Structure formats: C-alpha cells, structure tokens
Amino acid sequence: MFYTWSIRPSKHSEYQMDVISRISMYVTSTLIYKALLQALVSSESKHQNIQSTCGSVVLQYSKLLMFCGFTYLGLLTGNDVTSATTKLSKEEDDNFLDCFSFAMDGASLVVVWTSMHDDMSKYAGAEFESALKEVQDNCIRKWEAINMFRYVLSSVNYSWAIKSHSLDLLLTLVDDKCSEETNDHVDFPCSTQIFAILKAIERVMIAAPDTLMRKKAFSALKRV
Secondary structure, rough: OOOOOOOOOOOOOHHHHHHHHHHHHHHHHHHHHHHHHHHHHHOOOHHHHHHHHHHHHHHHHHHHHHHHHOOHHHHOHHHHHHHHHHHOOOOOOOHHHHOOOHHHHHHHHHHHHHHHHHHHHHHHHHHHHHHHHHHHHHHHHHHHHHHHHHHHHHHOOOOOOHHHHHHHHHHHHHHOHHHHHHHOOOOHHHHHHHHHHHHHHHHHHHHOOOOOHHHHHHHHHHHO
C-alpha cells in the first residue's frame, strides 16, 4: 500500500533527519531502481497497462523522496544523493554504504522518468521546469547534471527506450556554447567526469539499434 505524501516537514530533530536520510537513500538506491528497471523493461512492451502501473508505483516513490526533502534540482545534479551519502558515511561502515550503490542510478532514473511520463510530469510541474532552467543557466550545475546521465547511458541494465529519453533530456540541457563553457570553467576532476560521459554517449552512438538514436547520440556528443 502506498501513502500520498502531500506535505514536506519543515523542521526535524537530529534523530528525524537521520531517519529521513536513511529512508531517502533506501528509496533512491533500491525501491526506485527496481521499480524503474521493471518499468523500463515494460516500456518497450505492448502491454501499456503494465507500463502505466509501474509509472504509478514510481510516482508514489517520488512523492516519498520529495517528502524526505529531496528536490528535482538535487536529483538532477546528484547533489542530494551526495549529501545523504556523506551524512551516512560519518555514521556507518563501508559495508552498510554498499547497500546504496545504485543511489545515483535511482536519482538519474527518477529525473528521466519524470520527463517521459505524463503523471510524473504533472506532479513535478513547475518545480521540475525550474530545476531544468537553473541547470541550463548555471555552468557548474549543468556539468553536474550532464555527468549524471552516464549512469544510465553506460549501463547494460536499461533499455534503449530509456537511453533515448535520457539523450532527449540531455540535449535540452546543452547547447552549442557548452564546449566553450567547459574550457573556461572545467578543472581536472571534472575533466575525468566529462571523459566518462563522453565514453557513455559514444557507446550509445555505436551500439544503438536505429539510425535516429545514433544521430541523437552524435548530436549530444558534439554539444558536450
């Protein structure tokens, strides 16, 4: 059974914040990941009712994330997951943190699913659009968001459909000036991340099953 999370807590005790961090990370790393993986597999199926059901499940998980203090901007850039991981790493050992190894995948998939699923888009509304605009207007946040796409594009676990939607979203964040911004602002650690996303896009461009998607990947590669 899923509950409708309609409010966000404004103040929390230290204990409540700890509980919220754990819930948030659990959702991003396991529940969201598994539900989205099932949904993405079915997205290429003819059974649209299955896809719709999976979308409803993911929507409820997303509401839980928002209730726990995650934002679409933080999911888009990965910063919310990083903050939660940092908090938990101070209190738990590495074995415990291994449980959250798919947290970044989950955050990236939530964003992509929001952009491609009508119910998710309606729920996110202006907040999601505002997050996209802030990323487009801020060089640092833009590259943080671009780097997040490597988790989906480089993985063999996701369908070509979700990778295609990921490229669509990526292309809305970058323009022809993106490379110039990189030369002006990038440092060495960021260069390593950019290399990773370039390799991920290149793999899609080479292995994509249709010409349209290969062209889309080539366009993204040129802009990044």
